[in-house]
Amino acid sequence: MAYPASFDADDLPDTPIPPPGQFPYTRGIHENMYRGRLWTMRQFSGFSTPEETNSRYRYLLAQGQTGLSVAFDLPTLMGYDADQEQAYGEVGKCGAPVSSLADMEALFEGIPLEKVSVSMTINSPAAVIWAMYLAVAEKQGADIAQVSGTLQNDILKEYIAQKEYIFPPEPSMRLVTDVIEFATRRTPRFNPISISGYHIREAGSTALQELAFTLRDGIEYVEHALARGLAIDDFAPRLSFFFNAHNGFFEEIAKYRAARTLWAIIMRDRFGSHDERSLKLRFHAQTAGCTLTWQQPWNNVARTSLQALAAVLGGAQSLHTNSLDEAWALPAEHAATIALRTQQVIAYESGVTAEPDPFGGSYCLERLTLDLEAGAREYIRRIDEMGGMVAAIRQGFPQAEIARASYEFQQKVEKGEAVIVGVNRYRAEAEEPVGALRIDRSAETRQVDKLHRLRKTRNNGDVERTLDQLRRAASGGEAPNLMPPLIDAVRCYATLGEICDALRGVFGTYDEKPTV
Amino acid sequence: MSFPIRVLVAKPGLDGHDRGAKIIARALRDAGMEVIYTGLRQTPEMIVNAALQEDVQVIGLSILSGAHNAIVPRVLELLREKEMAGVKVIVGGIIPDEDARELERQGVAAVFQPGASLGTIVSAVRQAAENASREMTPAAR
Numbered sequence: 001m002a003y004p005a006s007f008d009a010d011d012l013p014d015t016p017i018p019p020p021g022q023f024p025y026t027r028g029i030h031e032n033m034y035r036g037r038l039w040t041m042r043q044f045s046g047f048s049t050p051e052e053t054n055s056r057y058r059y060l061l062a063q064g065q066t067g068l069s070v071a072f073d074l075p076t077l078m079g080y081d082a083d084q085e086q087a088y089g090e091v092g093k094c095g096a097p098v099s100s101l102a103d104m105e106a107l108f109e110g111i112p113l114e115k116v117s118v119s120m121t122i123n124s125p126a127a128v129i130w131a132m133y134l135a136v137a138e139k140q141g142a143d144i145a146q147v148s149g150t151l152q153n154d155i156l157k158e159y160i161a162q163k164e165y166i167f168p169p170e171p172s173m174r175l176v177t178d179v180i181e182f183a184t185r186r187t188p189r190f191n192p193i194s195i196s197g198y199h200i201r202e203a204g205s206t207a208l209q210e211l212a213f214t215l216r217d218g219i220e221y222v223e224h225a226l227a228r229g230l231a232i233d234d235f236a237p238r239l240s241f242f243f244n245a246h247n248g249f250f251e252e253i254a255k256y257r258a259a260r261t262l263w264a265i266i267m268r269d270r271f272g273s274h275d276e277r278s279l280k281l282r283f284h285a286q287t288a289g290c291t292l293t294w295q296q297p298w299n300n301v302a303r304t305s306l307q308a309l310a311a312v313l314g315g316a317q318s319l320h321t322n323s324l325d326e327a328w329a330l331p332a333e334h335a336a337t338i339a340l341r342t343q344q345v346i347a348y349e350s351g352v353t354a355e356p357d358p359f360g361g362s363y364c365l366e367r368l369t370l371d372l373e374a375g376a377r378e379y380i381r382r383i384d385e386m387g388g389m390v391a392a393i394r395q396g397f398p399q400a401e402i403a404r405a406s407y408e409f410q411q412k413v414e415k416g417e418a419v420i421v422g423v424n425r426y427r428a429e430a431e432e433p434v435g436a437l438r439i440d441r442s443a444e445t446r447q448v449d450k451l452h453r454l455r456k457t458r459n460n461g462d463v464e465r466t467l468d469q470l471r472r473a474a475s476g477g478e479a480p481n482l483m484p485p486l487i488d489a490v491r492c493y494a495t496l497g498e499i500c501d502a503l504r505g506v507f508g509t510y511d512e513k514p515t516v
Numbered sequence: 517m518s519f520p521i522r523v524l525v526a527k528p529g530l531d532g533h534d535r536g537a538k539i540i541a542r543a544l545r546d547a548g549m550e551v552i553y554t555g556l557r558q559t560p561e562m563i564v565n566a567a568l569q570e571d572v573q574v575i576g577l578s579i580l581s582g583a584h585n586a587i588v589p590r591v592l593e594l595l596r597e598k599e600m601a602g603v604k605v606i607v608g609g610i611i612p613d614e615d616a617r618e619l620e621r622q623g624v625a626a627v628f629q630p631g632a633s634l635g636t637i638v639s640a641v642r643q644a645a646e647n648a649s650r651e652m653t654p655a656a657r
Binding site: 074075077078080086087088089090093094158162163164165202203204290293294295327328329403406407410413414420423424436438439511512513514515516 | 525530531532533538541545553554556582585629630
């Protein structure tokens with residue numbers, strides 16, 4: 001967004017802004033904000049094998065982290081087993097591989113799921129992975145009604161930005177809604193979706209596009225849940241959001257304020273919600289991976305600190321800070337520790353937690369908030385006119401908007417109009433951070449061996465029977481909720497790949513037209 | 517140059533992060549080249565077949581997932597099998613230095629790591645296309 005040359009009293013809204021904790025929650029969802037309770041420090045992690053990832057989780061919990069966040073590898077994100085042809089070379093590279101309930105058991109070995117809240121970044125196969133998670137919780141003796149955490153389960157932003165989709169939009173939206181419905185009835189403490197702008201921004205969008213597309217995605221999910229017959233205030237309190245914490249310090253704070261304001265108004269006026277828990281937008285933030293530089297990687301600690309500070313000043317409920325080595329590799333343990341310590345410094349040393357929305361009333365911040373609100377309303381109106389987000393995606397609208405913004409930014413970098421310290425200004429010899437993590441190929445071999453053993457020792461009759469049940473439920477005209485047959489199948493150790501192949505057979509697959 | 521430079525930009529592997537690939541494709545097109553973008557999740561076989569059908573001098577591969585050591589050698593091998601060794605391969609992505617040197621040793625024309633400027637990449641593609649054209653006989657082209 002273009003900043004005005006200066007801001008003054010004319011930039012303030014015409015009516016006074018209600019205090020934190022009051023509708024429309026521009027200044028925060030709680031009266032006390034962090035005086036009452038700090039944000040959850042939740043570092044996204046996963047790599048190599050479920051066993052190695054489990055050790056990292058135990059380490060992070062011992063270091064004072066207050067929640068877990070699972071990164072799955074690409075084959076898992078795409079619904080393939082470690083031993084499928086498509087997985088070759090990718091197992092354990094970008095996250096933890098989970099092909100079956102056995103892997104999920106290993107991932108949470110010794111971690112009580114009734115006590116620790118867990119966030120899972122999984123989308124297209126989210127329902128399957130969540131079925132495995134609930135099955136492990138039950139095996140640990142947990143009451144699933146007490147289990148808390150968040151499933152990302154946001155397929156729309158996959159079509160828009162991150163492109164990890166399997167099925168076409170319509171059956172994908174059914175799966176998302178199945179999860180929301182099941183959670184509403186059975187796991188009242190679990191967030192069944194995290195409506196995500198993070199990946200939209202990473203794909204190169206502006207702050208405004210991130211804000212607008214994310215809120216419009218939220219509207220689409222609400223409409224589907226209502227069409228399923230759920231009452232707005234039965235499920236809306238559990239909708240959660242996930243935003244990027246990028247450069248552009250004031251614009252980012254304004255973005256979070258605008259998101260809260262708009263969501264509260266949308267929920268009240270568009271959907272007739274009366275429950276203030278539905279009106280309050282809760283969000284997780286992650287610092288911007290795409291701003292991390294490969295050159296002079298130690299500078300990334302400074303970038304991440306500023307981005308994290310914006311998220312805190314913007315009232316985030318939970319936060320992930322990136323590690324300094326993430327332009328190179330998944331974080332090594334020492335780098336992950338510095339990232340967590342960065343949050344702890346902000347929380348306990350900086351003093352910024354003393355006052356909710358401390359910049360509220362600033363000419364600059366209020367103007368930026370109002371401008372972002374207005375811009376987002378306009379985008380939402382245009383997408384409504386197209387017939388909603390699925391229709392807009394089919395037309396390639398958000399994809400084209402993001403591609404244009406990302407190319408324009410890159411042109412500015414090329415011309416030196418946008419400065420990246422250490423990349424297009426203040427360059428030096430590249431230095432690799434000490435001990436960047438490398439995932440060797442033996443992780444893949446071990447996972448493949450484990451799967452081969454599993455297929456020999458499990459009851460394959462049960463697997464076939466439960467997969468047949470799942471196929472029938474998925475293909476029938478009655479469209480029952482697929483969570484119960486999914487839970488039955490994963491309990492018998494049907495694998496992720498087998499389940500997704502069964503669903504591919506019924507739903508078909510999706511491919512976008514390549515455009516530049 | 518008397519012939520148009522034709523480039524295939526491809527995104528192999530399971531990763532869907534196509535921001536880089538699309539920016540490069542657009543920059544090459546703006547530089548006057550004919551660019552064919554394959555889209556996502558291309559196997560080495562699909563990429564080499566597309567390169568053959570589209571009659572390109574250069575293949576640009578974007579790989580961010582760490583799977584480059586499994587994917588790139590397979591592309592080079594298929595090019596040799598199909599007697600298309602004159603087609604130059606350029607790789608961009610998160611490629612550690614030692615892997616970059618190894619890929620170049622195996623025959624990759626250039627490897628670009630994060631932060632590389634568009635101008636440098638466009639020049640390298642142009643240079644690779646000229647080298648490819650010199651090596652390819654008119655009959656083979």
